[in-house]
Amino acid sequence: MKGFVVGGVSSGVGKTVATLAIGRALIDDGYAVQPAKAGPDFIDPSHHEAIAGRPSRTLDRWLEGTEGLRRNYHRGEGDVCVVEGVMGLYDGDGSSTAMVAEALDLPVVLVVDAKAGMESVAATALGFREYAETSGREIDVAGIVAQRAHGGRHEQGIRDALPADLEFFGRIPPNDDLEIPDRHLGLEMGGEAALPADALREAADSLETERLIEVASEPPTPSTNGRDESGRVDARVAVASDSAFCFRYPATIERFRERGEIVSFSPVAGDPVPECDGVYLPGGYPELHAADLESTGTLSELGALASDGLPVLGECGGLMAMSQSLTTAEGDRREMAGILPADVTMRDRYQALDHVELDALSGTLTAASGQRIRGHEFHYSSADIDGDARFAFETVRGDGIDGDHDGLTEYDSLGTYVHVHPESGAFDRFLETVESE
Structure with a gap:
């Protein structure tokens, strides 16, 4: 083409x-x-x-x-x-x-x-x-x-x-x-x-x-197709998809479909969490829908499932929804899923904007211990972290959550401010990890 x-x-x-x-x-x-x-x-x-x-x-x-x-x-x-x-x-x-x-x-x-x-x-x-x-x-x-x-x-x-x-x-x-x-x-x-x-x-x-x-011209053909030769895994991923969770790369959804099974649900509409092996909360605008997210009950259900061991992966807006609370730009404090030991507050200017590189401090949903992955961050919120919070990544480049780390981890779940692309291998790791749960 x-x-x-x-x-x-x-x-x-x-x-x-x-x-x-x-x-x-x-x-x-x-x-x-x-x-x-x-x-x-x-x-x-x-x-x-x-x-x-x-x-x-x-x-x-x-x-x-x-x-x-x-x-x-x-x-x-x-x-x-x-x-x-x-x-x-x-x-x-x-x-x-x-x-x-x-x-x-x-x-x-x-x-x-x-x-x-x-x-x-x-x-x-x-x-x-x-x-x-x-x-x-x-x-x-x-x-x-x-x-x-x-x-x-x-x-x-x-x-x-x-x-x-x-x-x-x-x-x-x-x-x-x-x-x-x-x-x-x-x-x-x-x-x-x-x-x-x-x-x-x-x-x-x-x-x-x-x-x-x-x-117009034709680009060079890539040397490989980039697909994991190990093929499909026995994993069903529930992906939040609505006006609060709308920041996801098409290639991510394609990857989930190539290697596993995918089902969508809407936390804003109050859909129950589908039967699944893991949940993906993409970024988006949870701050614009915080009242609905608090009232529909989907996030509280998700919090209970996460505490029972269901793996939940959240990126940026997904991290915000996984937190204990979200305070909007108007000053309204809303209860979120309560999975991660953090309280998130919207600010009047962006808090981070950069390409990011992360080193995994230990094995987690998107990376093996010692693995380095790349991503991108752009957000207007900041997170106040509890003293006993555990981080999955050290930031080599970028701000992350506290300037030095990203990836809050609790139970079998992970929330990051960083968006990653499937070419990083992060979503293959996620699929293979939730398959073994």
Whole structure:
């Protein structure tokens, strides 16, 4: 499957809107689009899926390694893959957009803000392309999409200023309707803040899809498929799935299905915990649903099951739900599952944002003793830990729970602030551990 990367000159330049407009334009021209996201994001991919109708692939060199990144790409389906970048093209030491483009050998379509420029737009694009050459990056900045550009003289001035070897792939016209609302952790989810269809199609009509298809290229084939040769295990995993627990990588769910059995339930709706060998609580927004989570009874049931030995794995929002209490930004204290010896409080600014590396201090649900795994953290809450709390990991990189450790462990359960990708092997370890319970 051919593809290209939609990179930006900076954060906030409008990569997500440009990516959605490009996807809409390609779909309207009859192409099946596989969306993807560079970096460990859950929110932008929800907008991709709302447009393309298929889950967006996560492409992160830190989380997956180069081969794992290529494997995840090749698991996609469609005629063309549109990869939205992260931050500015060259920003990020763990896995920048440029690193992803280089690992996949995909061309870059650069999103440049043209609101107050014409010839300067071309100069900016030329600088980004030549920086790749002078810094030794093996990436091809193939051309631009001009964000917030008018038609007529404005568009023509940009076209005329571009050198012959930098394509003009079109523009995104200024339109207040093409703004996705923000909240903590980023944009609102795709199901909550879908862009108006008319505004998105207007933007799509200004893009030159055939030129985009012409520059798209095929990435290298990964050396292995990355699947565990030991095959399936006798494990049934219950996955929390609702508006409070919505941050999960498609590859994680695929991994559970490949090697075991999966069943979903909604703690917000008050679903009983399904019969299972282990529970996975992904991240999300439990703070926005804390009252329901306290009242429905699912979390209290989960706490009782965990105390009886049912393994529960929670990541970020999952850790919050596994705690003794959650105090919201409004100051409301709500009782949670009571599995972990921690009380969590929402803060007015983010407490951690980074790629993370962890060393396992002892054997746990996601790692053997001494094993090192990589992940990502981004959260607005902090956890007040009881004095007798036990940690599963030492942080080599990142903040974790207390600055030095992550992974609160109690009974046979584990809660972390870190999100991991299945390429880390963490979910294979989880499946194999709960099978033996």
